[in-house]
Each structure stands twice: as structure tokens, then as C-alpha cells.
Amino acid sequence: MANLFEVDRAACVKCGACVRDCAFRALKMDGGAPRMAFPERCMKCQHCLAVCPAGAVVFDGKSPRDSVKLANLPLPGLDAVENWMRTRRSVRRFAAADVERGTLMRILAALGNSPTGCNARSLTFTCMPSRKAMDRFRRDFISAIERHRDGAKLLPRWLAVPAIRLRKGEDDMFFRGASGMLVVSSDESAPGVTTPREDVTIACAHFEMLANAAGIATCWCGFLKLVQQEVPELLEETLGLGRSAPFYAMLFGLPAVRYARGVQRDSYARVDIRDEA
Numbered sequence: 584m585a586n587l588f589e590v591d592r593a594a595c596v597k598c599g600a601c602v603r604d605c606a607f608r609a610l611k612m613d614g615g616a617p618r619m620a621f622p623e624r625c626m627k628c629q630h631c632l633a634v635c636p637a638g639a640v641v642f643d644g645k646s647p648r649d650s651v652k653l654a655n656l657p658l659p660g661l662d663a664v665e666n667w668m669r670t671r672r673s674v675r676r677f678a679a680a681d682v683e684r685g686t687l688m689r690i691l692a693a694l695g696n697s698p699t700g701c702n703a704r705s706l707t708f709t710c711m712p713s714r715k716a717m718d719r720f721r722r723d724f725i726s727a728i729e730r731h732r733d734g735a736k737l738l739p740r741w742l743a744v745p746a747i748r749l750r751k752g753e754d755d756m757f758f759r760g761a762s763g764m765l766v767v768s769s770d771e772s773a774p775g776v777t778t779p780r781e782d783v784t785i786a787c788a789h790f791e792m793l794a795n796a797a798g799i800a801t802c803w804c805g806f807l808k809l810v811q812q813e814v815p816e817l818l819e820e821t822l823g824l825g826r827s828a829p830f831y832a833m834l835f836g837l838p839a840v841r842y843a844r845g846v847q848r849d850s851y852a853r854v855d856i857r858d859e860a
């Protein structure tokens with residue numbers, strides 16, 4: 584097993600940047616060089632590897648040579664991100680064609696960088712990547728609903744009525760005709776997991792951003808959360824999600840609608856700046 588923290592002593596410039604950037608003070612300067620003093624505090628965030636100006640830190644066997652370099656890396660500026668934020672839309676009309684698989688896989692790989700509390704990284708991305716897979720899920724979902732109805736279990740109207748309409752092919756209030764769906768879940772029993780609900784929501788928000796940047800439209804699928812609250816068996820059967828499993832779902836696909844302008848909100852968030860008096 585690789586050492587958690589190794590320093591190339593010849594390359595180290597002894598600046599202490601790694602020690603200063605360690606969130607839980609696991610590192611210490613010792614005889615002018617950094618060392619891992621409290622490994623039990625380390626959350627493996629790799630800030631020490633990332634911040635070292637000399638590329639002298641090898642973390643858990645990972646060489647700094649294999650990291651993405653930030654110098655000259657093109658990143659979106661404030662204008663680009665602000666424009667996206669002001670015009671992003673929840674899309675509810677999707678084209679027939681599937682999202683290109685390579686692009687989707689690239690997005691999911693990038694999404695693995697979404698932050699998690701205490702760097703617990705316990706997320707699972709379950710993805711219906713194509714219309715075929717999504718339609719299969721729709722069928723499974725309707726069958727599960729029908730089994731429950733046949734079992735004389737009372738289903739709430741908001742679930743029963745759209746299910747009938749979906750089965751008849753009239754409309755798809757649940758999944759909005761999307762060609763794909765991403766379900767982000769967290770294993771809250773995994774070691775070190777402190778913020779499972781926040782972790783999944785943050786990953787979904789980042790998915791929306793990444794997908795939109797690739798021309799893929801998205802819509803939050805809050806409906807599945809209601810299902811988990813009211814008839815959790817349906818999600819156990821169709822997605823293998825436990826009764827209280829932290830999860831959120833995003834619908835996606837190529838858009839069948841183009842928006843020409845942004846909306847004008849009556850109320851934005853209340854901004855409360857607490858300057859000194």
C-alpha cells in the first residue's frame with residue numbers, strides 16, 4: 584500500500600504551502616520539511632498535492648505529474664457562467680434522439696469531481712442513458728404502480744392518474760418525455776459520510792451545468808422524491824433505492840424547444856449584506 588503523503592525532498596522548496604492548506608492540520612513542518620503527523624485527520628482531499636508549487640507531493644501513490652495543470656487551462660469566465668445562470672431552463676420537451684454516449688460518459692466522469700462533505704465521496708450515479716433504457720424504466724415504473732394498485736393499496740391521485748395517462752401514451756408528467764435520467768444517490772452508512780442529502784443535490788446541480796454546456800437539456804425530477812415519501816416500495820422495486828436513501832434525479836435529453844430570451848423574476852433571492860455599521 585502506498586504511503587498517504589510522500590515528499591520528494593530534492594524537489595520540495597519547504598514553503599509550507601501544503602501544511603497551511605491542510606484543512607484538519609494533519610500535516611506538520613518537521614526539520615524544515617512537511618510530513619504527515621496525524622493521518623487519522625486526513626480526509627484525502629489532496630489539497631497538499633494540488634497546492635505544492637514544486638510538484639513535490641505524492642499523495643497516496645498519486646504523482647503530481649498525472650494531475651491536470653492549471654496554468655493556461657481554459658476556464659469559463661464570470662460572463663459565461665453568469666449568462667448561463669440567467670438563462671438556464673428546466674426543459675420539459677425532449678427530442679427523440681439520444682444524447683451521444685461519449686459525451687454523456689465524459690460528463691459523468693467530470694461529475695465525479697463534485698464536492699462531498701468531508702470528502703466522503705460515497706455517491707452512485709445510476710443512469711438511463713438512452714430512450715430505450717428510459718422507456719424500459721417507464722414501463723417498469725408503471726408496472727410497479729399497477730402491482731400496487733392491484734394489491735388494493737391506495738395510491739395518491741397525483742400518482743395514479745398520471746400513471747394511467749403515461750401508460751396510455753397520452754403524456755408523461757413524471758419524466759417529461761426525457762430520453763435519459765440520472766439518479767444520484769449516496770450511501771449514508773458509508774464511513775465518513777456526513778452530508779448525504781447535500782452531496783446528491785450538489786452533484787445534480789453540477790450535472791445540469793455540465794450537461795447544458797454540452798447542449799444537453801435537463802429537468803429536475805422532484806416527482807420521484809414525492810414517490811419515495813409516499814410509496815417508497817416503488818423506488819425499491821424500480822431503482823433499488825432504500826426507503827430513506829438520499830437521492831435526487833435529473834431528466835435529460837436533447838432539447839425539442841429553444842428559448843429566445845430569459846425570464847423576468849418578480850423576486851430573486853433576498854440578499855442580506857451585513858456590512859459593518
Ligand SMILES: Cc1cc2nc3c(=O)[nH]c(=O)nc-3n(C[C@H](O)[C@H](O)[C@H](O)COP(=O)(O)O)c2cc1C
Pocket residue numbers: 671672673674675759802803804805806807
Ligand atoms: C428541487 C426541484 C425539483 C423539481 N421537480 C420538478 C419536477 O418533478 N417536474 C418538473 O417538470 N419540474 C421540476 N422542477 C423544475 C421547477 O419547476 C423549475 O425549476 C421552476 O419552475 C423554474 O423554472 P426554470 O428552472 O426553467 O427556471 C424542479 C426544480 C427543482 C429545483
